[in-house]
Amino acid sequence: MTRWLLSLICGLYMILAWSFARWTPAWQVPDEPAHYNYIRFIATTGRLPILRPGDYDQEYLGQIVSRGFPPELSIDPLRYEFHQPPLYYLLAAPVFIVFQGQLLPLRLFSASLGLLQILIAFAAIRRLFPEHPAWALGTAAVFAFLPQHVAMNSGVNNDALAEALILGIWVLLAEELRSHSPRRAWIGGTLLGAGFLTKTTVYPMALVVLTAVGARIRRDRAPRAEAMRRLMRWLLPALLLGGIWWARNLLTYGWPDFLGLQQHDRVVIGQPRTAEWIARYGLTATLDRFRAFTFQSFWGQFGWMGVVLEARWYLFFAWLTVLGLLGLAMHLGRERARSPLWGWPGLLLTLSLTLTAAAYIGYNLSFVQHQGRYLFPALLPIAVGFTIGWLEWLKRPAADGLAKACGLGILAQGLVGGIEGDLPVFPMALLLGTGMTAQMAARFPALRPILALTACLGAFALDLYLILRVIHPAFQ
Numbered sequence: 524m525t526r527w528l529l530s531l532i533c534g535l536y537m538i539l540a541w542s543f544a545r546w547t548p549a550w551q552v553p554d555e556p557a558h559y560n561y562i563r564f565i566a567t568t569g570r571l572p573i574l575r576p577g578d579y580d581q582e583y584l585g586q587i588v589s590r591g592f593p594p595e596l597s598i599d600p601l602r603y604e605f606h607q608p609p610l611y612y613l614l615a616a617p618v619f620i621v622f623q624g625q626l627l628p629l630r631l632f633s634a635s636l637g638l639l640q641i642l643i644a645f646a647a648i649r650r651l652f653p654e655h656p657a658w659a660l661g662t663a664a665v666f667a668f669l670p671q672h673v674a675m676n677s678g679v680n681n682d683a684l685a686e687a688l689i690l691g692i693w694v695l696l697a698e699e700l701r702s703h704s705p706r707r708a709w710i711g712g713t714l715l716g717a718g719f720l721t722k723t724t725v726y727p728m729a730l731v732v733l734t735a736v737g738a739r740i741r742r743d744r745a746p747r748a749e750a751m752r753r754l755m756r757w758l759l760p761a762l763l764l765g766g767i768w769w770a771r772n773l774l775t776y777g778w779p780d781f782l783g784l785q786q787h788d789r790v791v792i793g794q795p796r797t798a799e800w801i802a803r804y805g806l807t808a809t810l811d812r813f814r815a816f817t818f819q820s821f822w823g824q825f826g827w828m829g830v831v832l833e834a835r836w837y838l839f840f841a842w843l844t845v846l847g848l849l850g851l852a853m854h855l856g857r858e859r860a861r862s863p864l865w866g867w868p869g870l871l872l873t874l875s876l877t878l879t880a881a882a883y884i885g886y887n888l889s890f891v892q893h894q895g896r897y898l899f900p901a902l903l904p905i906a907v908g909f910t911i912g913w914l915e916w917l918k919r920p921a922a923d924g925l926a927k928a929c930g931l932g933i934l935a936q937g938l939v940g941g942i943e944g945d946l947p948v949f950p951m952a953l954l955l956g957t958g959m960t961a962q963m964a965a966r967f968p969a970l971r972p973i974l975a976l977t978a979c980l981g982a983f984a985l986d987l988y989l990i991l992r993v994i995h996p997a998f999q
Contacts, residue, residue, distance in 0.1 A: 524972055525656050528979070529663060533641055535983040536667035540634035542987060543677035546995040549592060549626055551826045552678025553894070556598035559679050561605060561612045562629065566619040571609050573775055574786050578602035581793025588827045591998060603791060606783035608768055610720040611681035629679045636683035637676030641666045643690040648907050650697035651868040660975070661910030666902065668982035670823035670989055675896055682899065685722040688714050689900055692728050696735045700867055703739055708756035715757070716764025723782060724900040727878035731871055732757055738867050788889075795891040813893045818844075821895025823989065828894065830997045832989070835949045842953060843909070850912030853921060864911070872904035922965035929958030 550556045564572045580600055587596045615632055622628040644666045648659040666672065676683050695711035698704065715732060718725030736757055740750045769781040776786045801809050816828065822840040824831055855864060863869060879901035886892055898905065916925050932954045940946035964971050 525660060528660055528972070528975060529642075529645055531976070532660075532663050532667045532979060533638060535979065536638060536641060536673070537634075539668070539673050539983065539986050539990070540637055540677045541631070542990050543674055543994075544627060544630035544634055546990050547674070547677065547825075548995070548998045550598060551592070551998055552674065552680065553827055553896075554604060555679045556592075556601040557604035558607075558612075558681065559626070559629065560598065560602050561607065562615045562619050562679070563624060564602075564605075565609070565612050566616040566624075571771075572602070572605040574603070574605040574783060574790055576790055578605055579791045579794070581791075588829075603787070606787045606790075607681060608720045608722060610717060611684040611722075614684070615679070626679070630677055633679060633683040634677050636687050637666075637673070639687045640676070640683070640690055643687060643694060644903055644906065647690055647693040647697060647903060650694060651700075651872075652863050652907075654863070657914060657975075658907055658910050661914065662903065662906040664979055664982065665906035665909060668979070668986055669902075669906075670986050671821060671825075671896055672899060672902065673986055674823070674825055674990075674994075675899070681722050682724070682896070685718060685725050686899060686902065688718040688721060689725055689728055690903060692718070692732065693903060696732065696871065697868070699735055699739055703743070703753055705756055708736075708753060709760060712757040712760035713764070715761035719761060719765030720768055723784070724879070724882070724897075727875065727882060727900070729761070730878060731875050734874060735867070735871055791890075797888055797891055800891045809891075813887065816893035817895045817898075819895070820893070821898060824895075825989075825994045826998065830994055832993065838950065839953060842957070843913075846916060846957070847909035847912035850915035850921070851908050852912075854911050854915045872907065876901040876904040916961050917964035917971065919965045922961040925961045926958040929954040 550559075561572060564570070578600075579602075583596075583600055587593075587598070587601075590596065592598070615629055618628050618632045641663050645659045645663040648662045649656065652658050691714045692711055695707050695714065698707050699711070711732070715725070715728060718728060733754075736753055740753055745753065772781050772783045773779075776783055780786055797809070804812075816824070818841070819831065819837060820828060823836070854862060859865070864872075879898060883897045886897070915921055933951050936947050936951050936954075940951075960974060964974055
C-alpha cells in the first residue's frame with residue numbers, strides 16, 4: 524500500500540507540475556527572467572557570467588512586472604542572478620540548446636527535479652524514522668501538493684536542484700546515524716559540494732553534517748585519527764568542489780567576496796531595504812507585512828507576490844497549520860522520551876529548520892524579502908512535523924476532543940451567523956469535515972488508507988483549481 528500511494532502521489536504531482544508550467548504565463552515566477560538569462564548566457568557564450576553594475580534596474584523591473592511582461596519590454600536587462608553558483612544553469616543549458624530556448628522545457632526540467640525531491644524526501648524520512656512509514660508518505664505528499672512549492676518547482680530557478688541536493692544529504696545522514704560507511708561519506712561530501720555549487724541555501728547543511736558526523740563519532744568513541752578520517756571523508760570533496768567556485772569569485776570580485784554576495788549588494792541599487800521600509804511605513808506595519816506575507820507565500824501567493832488568494836483559502840491553510848503544530852506538541856508531550864523526535868534525527872531536523880529560519884530573518888534585516896518560499900530548504904523538517912501533528916489527531920482520545928471542539932465551533936458560528944443573517948458556510952464546513960475525518964480514522968483504523976487517498980486527491984484537486992481557475996485567469 525505504501526508503494527502504491529507513493530506512486531500515486533508522484534503521478535498526481537507530474538500532472539500538477541505540467542499544469543503549472545504550462546498555464547503560468549511566461550516570467551510570472553519570481554526572478555524567472557534573471558535565471559533564464561543566466562542559462563542563455565552559458566548556452567550562447569560557453570562562459571560563466573559576471574555580475575556587473577547595471578545588471579539590476581529597480582525602476583525597469585518594477586515597470587515590467589507591473590505591466591505583466593509585455594512583448595515590447597525585453598527581459599534582457601534582468602541579469603541580477605549572475606552571481607549565483609553555476610551548477611543548475613550548467614545542467615539546464617543543454618535543455619536550452621536542444622529546445623532552442625523555449626521556456627516550457629526549461630520549466631519541465633525544474634519540475635523533474637521536483638519529482639526527484641518527492642522520492643528523496645520519502646527515502647530520507649523512511650530512513651530517519653523506519654518504524655513510521657506513514658510519516659514518510661505524509662512528507663512526500665506535502666512536497667508534492669504544497670501549492671507554492673509546486674509553483675516554484677514548475678518555474679526556472681535553482682531552488683529545485685538545491686532542495687534535491689539537501690534531501691540527498693539527509694538520506695546519507697540518516698545512514699550515518701546508524702553506522703559509518705566511508706563510501707557513503709564520500710558520496711555525502713560530494714553532494715554537499717554540489718550544493719555549494721548550486722545555491723547558498725544549501726550552506727546551513729554543512730553545520731548539520733558536522734553535528735551528525737560528530738554524534739556518530741562520539742557514539743562509537745572513535746579514536747582521534749579515525750574521527751579525523753571520518754570528518755575528512757565528508758568535508759574534503761565538499762571543500763574541493765566549493766573551493767573551485769570560491770576561488771573564481773575571489774579572482775572576479777576580490778577579497779573577501781568569495782560568495783559574490785557583496786557584489787550583489789553593490790549592484791542591486793534601489794531594491795527595497797528594511798531600514799528604509801521601516802522609516803517609511805513604521806516598525807509595526809513592517810512586522811505585520813512580514814508575518815502576513817511569510818505565511819501566505821509559504822502556502823500560496825503567486826506570480827511576483829501579486830496573485831493573492833481569497834481569504835477562505837488562507838483560513839484553510841491556517842487551520843492546517845494550527846492542527847499540525849498543536850498535534851506535534853501533543854505528540855512530543857505524550858510520547859516524551861519514546862518518540863524518535865527526541866533523538867538525534869529530530870534534533871538534526873530542528874537544527875536545519877532553525878538555521879534556515881535564522882538565515883531568512885537575517886536576509887530580511889537587510890532587504891525586504893517577505894517570501895515564505897525561502898523556508899523551503901527546510902521543508903523536510905516542516906513537512907514531517909506537520910505530518911506527525913496531523914496524524915496525532917486521528918488517534919483517540921485526541922480525535923474525540925477535536926470532534927467535540929469542532930462541534931462547539933460549528934454551533935457558535937451558526938448562532939453568530941444566524942443573528943447577523945450571514946452563515947459562515949466555509950468555516951462551518953471546514954470544522955465539520957475535520958471532526959468527521961478524525962472520528963472515522965479513530966474509530967475505524969482500516970479506513971485510514973482510504974482517507975489518505977482522499978486527502979491526496981483533495982490536495983490535487985485544490986492545486987489544479989488554483990492554477991486553472993485562479994492563477995492563470997489572474998494574469999489575463
